[in-house]
Amino acid sequence: MYGFLLTRRWLGFALCVVLLTAICLRAGMWQMDKHDARVVDNAVARENLLADPVPLDDVVAPGEDVADDAEWSTVQVTGTYDPEHELTVKFSTRDGAPGVDVVTPLLLADGTAILVDRGWMQTANNNERPEDIQAPPQGEVDVVGWLRPDSEAGERAVTPYDGQVRAVSAATVSETVPQDLRSGYLELQEQTGGTGDLRPEPVPDLGQGPHFFYALQWWFFGLLAVIGFLWFAWSEARDRREARKGVAT
Known part of the structure; x- marks a missing residue:
């Protein structure tokens, strides 16, 4: 009943679905990596922001770059x-x-x-x-x-x-x-003397951002591609079955 799936047209269709699904899965994983990195950065920032002030040389020495865990x-x-x-x-x-x-x-x-x-x-x-x-x-x-x-x-x-x-x-x-x-x-x-009319930098946004929901969207698109392929295959098989019944009668 599903032998048509081995035809060139359906094999090409299946290949496109596999590639699209793989891209969606990879894009979702990339967004999750960004989400996880944001969570780690926020944890570091939150800890640093709550800490008491320390001398500059205790955090970064002359000639050294600011380390990732020293930001904020x-x-x-x-x-x-x-x-x-x-x-x-x-x-x-x-x-x-x-x-x-x-x-x-x-x-x-x-x-x-x-x-x-x-x-x-x-x-x-x-x-x-x-x-x-x-x-x-x-x-x-x-x-x-x-x-x-x-x-x-x-x-x-x-x-x-x-x-x-x-x-x-x-x-x-x-x-x-x-x-x-x-x-x-x-x-x-x-x-000393205050900041005057200049407005200091506000507390940074420590939200997790949209990356988690972007990942879900990409994975949903990948799942939708697979479901769409299965639905079209089932629909094709149904139409062929109905056609055979019509010929038999």
């Missing part, structure tokens, strides 16, 4: 801001409003510096660097902030142009700053 660590440093080499991160929005993040090097006692994202300010919706950036506090300041690794965005995004970038990476900014820059940067939360 709350660190404290003391230094002097260098507004001459300040940058803005353009196209940074908050609640749908256009703006920029203001990133200023903080000169440390050991002669190195670390970039500090002092906060966000609303600007006109254009590509221009704002002129009314609030100056950082003068003199030595105590800073507490969340440690972030360098952005992995493309070179054009992290290379300063007219005092602006689209993402922060000390590796490229170091070419425009006379001091040796520490890896990563700080998201300012507290400092």
Whole structure:
């Protein structure tokens, strides 16, 4: 009754279904891998955010990169801001409003510096660097902030142009700053004298994201392909059976 499945047309159909199902299964597994990675990252971030502030050197030493398990660590440093080499991160929005993040090097006692994202300010919706950036506090300041690794965005995004970038990476900014820059940067939360009109970075979203449901969708599509093939095969067999009955009568 199902001998037609061995014909060229149905074998080709079956091959397409197998390939489609394999792709859906693999895509679902990829989404689950992203989900699992998100869960691990969130656990690390949650632990680091709740920990008490520690000195920067206790988390990352000069010349070392920010480790994956150090992201969102709350660190404290003391230094002097260098507004001459300040940058803005353009196209940074908050609640749908256009703006920029203001990133200023903080000169440390050991002669190195670390970039500090002092906060966000609303600007006109254009590509221009704002002129009314609030100056950082003068003199030595105590800073507490969340440690972030360098952005992995493309070179054009992290290379300063007219005092602006689209993402922060000390590796490229170091070419425009006379001091040796520490890896990563700080998201300012507290400092001597307060943050002024700049809005500090909010607590990160620690939700699991849509990856789990995307995985279910991909697996559903794969199952749907198999069920569809079986239904078409059953329908074909039924039609052939009905046709034979008609000929017999």
